[in-house]
Amino acid sequence: MSHEDHVKVNGLSFTMQVKHKPWSNDDQSYPKQTVKVSVDIVHDITTAAASDDYTTSVDYVTICAAVQAVCNREPPADTQNLSLIEELAEELAAACMKDSPNIWMVIIEVELPKGVLSAGGAGVRITRTRDGRKSEMDCFYIKKWQVRTFIGAHEHELRESQPIVIDLSIDRDPKSYKRFDIFPWLTTALQKFMELNVYRTAETIAAELIKKSFELLKEGTSSVTVELSKPVALLVADTAQITLTRSKFDLEGPSSPYGNPPGVSFSAIAIGSNVGDRFKNIETALRVLENPSNESAFDTITKGNAGLVTVTNTSFMYETSPMYVLGQPNFINCACMVTTTLSATELLKLLKAVESFVGRVPGERFGPRIVDLDVITFNSETIDTRSETERENLENLDGHLVVPHPRMLEREFVLRPLNDIIPDWLHPHVHAPIRILLDRLLQSKPPNEPPMSKVIPFPSYNPESENFGIHVPSTLSYWVLPSLAGSPGSSKTRTYLMATLNTTPDSFSDGGLHTDLTAAMSFVSKSVAGGADIIDIGGYSTRPGAAFVSIEEEIKRVVPVILAIRESSDEKISTILISIDTFRPEVARAAVRAGANCINDVHAFSGPGYPPPANWEANFANMRDLARSLAVPVIMMHSRGDAGSNKDYSDYPKRKRSNVGQVIDGIRIELGQKVQRAIQGSGGVRRWLVMVDPGVGFSKTTEDNLEILRHASSITADEPFDRDLVPFTFQQAIVSTRSPPAALPPLLDRPREPLVTSQPSLAGFPLLIGASRKSFLGKILSQPSRSSNSEGKSLEHPGRETNPNERVYATAATVACAVQQGAAVVRVHDVEEMADVVKIASALWI
Known part of the structure; x- marks a missing residue:
């Protein structure tokens, strides 16, 4: 001891x-x-x-x-x-x-x-x-x-x-x-x-x-x-004295600098499931929690009132080995912040009713359960509904509410999700914030304890699906992402392969090659056999100067391919994950209804154009609402309109004592703003469904692209912004501690004023890198190289001009770098070759 x-x-x-x-x-x-x-x-x-x-x-x-x-x-x-x-x-x-x-x-x-x-x-x-x-x-x-x-x-x-x-x-x-x-x-x-x-x-x-x-x-x-x-x-004493301690959350609340309106409380809820379709159970519970008045089973609690509970933020999602009772299936764990007009005891009563609605039945303590919803915090209050004589131990909690949750300090599966959303919440008993409590717990864990793993679920849709609204789709599969920093016993993970299928006549690399269904399915078959984990299908080229494509034409290009994949007699093909590469809500909805499982948006919901066009707010809201209702993962990429323009990041001052370039801060600020707007507030996308792409080749110089590859891990690292060095306004996403305003605050078209927060807005998000065959690789290959002979005379070796399909080996170097930087996904054209690269690079660095 x-x-x-x-x-x-x-x-x-x-x-x-x-x-x-x-x-x-x-x-x-x-x-x-x-x-x-x-x-x-x-x-x-x-x-x-x-x-x-x-x-x-x-x-x-x-x-x-x-x-x-x-x-x-x-x-x-x-x-x-x-x-x-x-x-x-x-x-x-x-x-x-x-x-x-x-x-x-x-x-x-x-x-x-x-x-x-x-x-x-x-x-x-x-x-x-x-x-x-x-x-x-x-x-x-x-x-x-x-x-x-x-x-x-x-x-x-x-x-x-x-x-x-x-x-x-x-x-x-x-x-x-x-x-x-x-x-x-x-x-x-x-x-x-x-x-x-x-x-x-x-x-x-x-x-x-x-x-x-x-x-x-x-x-x-x-x-x-x-x-x-x-x-x-x-006059009769040395002094009169008071002592007052206040935390950030006492003054601000967990998700808004504006505080809560009268009668509204905030609460952190931990969620877990290890029976059946764990992901579907959790999403169903959250939807029922927010809309209990839709179900007559809750009338006695809600009295027909809607909007009693609003989810304002969610954590990442984790797969966790069982605790207390071993030998049962692994859990999926996460957490959410809610605002509510209910009292703490009324909220607990509602959570128990939601558990029963989803299918939970009484069973072994700490044993398997379809879903588990626990009140962890309620404002910054200390509550114990047990009598004074019953508070000696934790064996009599059934039917009672104790907050902060009395077992939270020993549970990584509670502290880690909370650290994603309220790292600075100060525990009223131990007087330490969540991030410190998690750090202390990790230091005390034995090295052989199985680590928690971050995961992303992909729902299953098909042409007959009617899984919209409160009844969520089943899960087709899920990804286990690279091991978490600080977790003991880190397990081996791998970088996933996304195969690029363009059904366009004018894409920069493979335009015209896959415009007919036979050629497209041949590519899919070869990619699946080569080791692809997901097929990314696009019907609108993003290369500079690409021709305009109508919504109807884009749908005509992508939906038949998705349907053909889902109807394939080869089970490996029919069950392959599919992402739809589009920035249009109409195309994304049609693709998901046809069987796609993920949305890949090169404009991160705001639509094309830089500065953002007049209709960006409507486009953003539509894509956000669609992603939320479909419960599909989304890939949000950094871009500035036309891929060949807007490459100036000089307004972002160079960091002191750091070799990280200005473009990295540009991505973290600009993409981070959109991501936070997407996930926070009423109707936000679940944090666990978001991946981020720094946009290699989009509004970046050759050196910028190399800088991204060298320092990709810093984009999603838990590193704060330096207020003195990054003079930008970071507009906070609207969070529904209040009713959302008619118009959201404008996105930045360029940096202007000091940050209002130093918190890293992309910290922890899974990273996708897509550098395959891109023009900056061709530019580097075309440059001459120099060496010296035995006499010290300088020799120049001419570079070579390359077509996109001749940049396979150059792409391999970027893929190896992406793996070393901890990328969760690489987007490639040459699947079989890059699968080998990923395997060897993973053996070297993971």
Whole structure:
């Protein structure tokens, strides 16, 4: 059994330069000042205590030497290269663990005793682990800050300002906050704010200071604590004091910066199924939950009222090994956020009725179930409907509501989906956000425990299907995606192959080759035999200058091929997954009704044109509604109208300390905005049904395309935007904590103003890469190459001009790169050859 004992070295003092000064001005000099360092090492000292052998514990001398080596070094000549105190803390944590290999976790505190004028000190406290996880919030604090303000419940108290003493603590996510010297700027702003206002109570001052701190330091801030003392409030006591802590969610709610209207609550619901068609069970439950008044079975709960529950956001979907009761089928797990006018107990009652409607019957505890719906959170409330005498254990929960859910902290299949949608929600009992709770759980899991796997289901449609509305289609098959970061026991996965079938006369690569049904079916047969996982069928060329095609003509080109595939006597062909490559809702509906299982939209719902045309809102809403009603996966691609135009990404400033190009941020912002609009709010597409495509070859230069291939994984990485470096407006998707407005906020045609959020909007989405045979490969192949002979003389080797079908080997290089970057899908023309590439590349890198 491991213990979290602590070995500490407190108050090491140094006189040194750091990038901080207690006053706010433009002077770029940073004088030497006192810096105090404390080190808290989390280390199990059981062995040392039992053996009385100091060598099995932590050597104080080694720790001191490591800290001194960092703090006593010569400062850089350029003061702009000095370390901020949080950067100094990072260096100290790394140094302590480097010189003491038995240290697993270290807590570093760096304090500036004179860091804030009229305060007892300011500093930062960070927690770091050897494996690089930043699993705790960084705490920035100001101690004993003395200010004067007007405060009092009585008129005579307001005749002159009173002294108050403030202790301020700000918990910030080390993965997402912008780094700069916050203290002089923050204290100046807060001081001016207090000077302009008069308060009756200390409670109001504390609450307003918290709100203002969030406003000033919104990015990455999880919670703020204010401890406020009034030294002259009571003549018979030293001080009167209040302490107030508020999280981001206390101020904003989980999905909207605007909060909830009166009478509306937000709740997180965990969903699971491991019996029958698990995906259909879950989708059916969600549709019934949102429309219970459509079914007479719910009349006693809903009293005929519609709109009592609205799903505003969903997580990714995961396949999970059973917990508690082994030997049963794997579960499919996910979560959703809802807004509701029901009380918490009424919501629970409705969820149980939905379970029964879908087909759940009483059975073994933690055993198989058709569907399971659990209330995990309700606002930020703590609720336990059991009597006080029944709360000693968790064996008597049936028929009762306990929130936050009492078992959520031990369940990855709950925390991971919640982390997709409310990573910053602060647990009211353990005072940590979801993302930290998940990180802690992952660190404690044994390495041989089966990992959770992200999955995408594909529904089964055919010409006779009438599976529209509340009754959802059955599942044809599902994909298991590359292993999740942080999951122990990662399993082998593979990149899926999408075969490209263009039934057009003018596509850039295979135009005219598959316009008749016989040729198209021959390609399908060869692709299926070669290892294709899905056939992507398009009837409208996206090459620059392609001829206009009417909706009717596009349908005529694609639907017969889909029908022929579904009617094939070869089961491998008749059951192959099909995606329809179109940006038109009418074509997508006709294709899915004929048997397609996925929509591939090169314009990500907004339609062609850049800047977006006048009718983009209607097109976006139509595609969103269609994808939601059909419950089919969608591929949303980044583009800027005509593929050969709009290639300038220079408005996106280059990142500091990063070799990632501007085009990557352009994709993350522009495509991310559309994806968030698609998945959030009433009627949103399920997050687990969305894949993203960075649009290689669409409004990109050759270097841009290479940049995407080199850094594809960063597009969907859990990396926040830097507010200082990316000056763009990120319009939040409308979320239905309110009724949707008549007109959605406009999409960007170009970057303009600072971001309102730093959260990564494409984080975690499955990535599709389509570089097959594209013109930028031909451009590279046509360029001469150079070498030198034995005499050092330069030799030039001429490049070669290639047709698209001569770029197979060039495509192979891009496919190998895509696999290495973690792409879930590659879109290719030469299936058999690329199947070999995927297999070898997967063996090398996955």
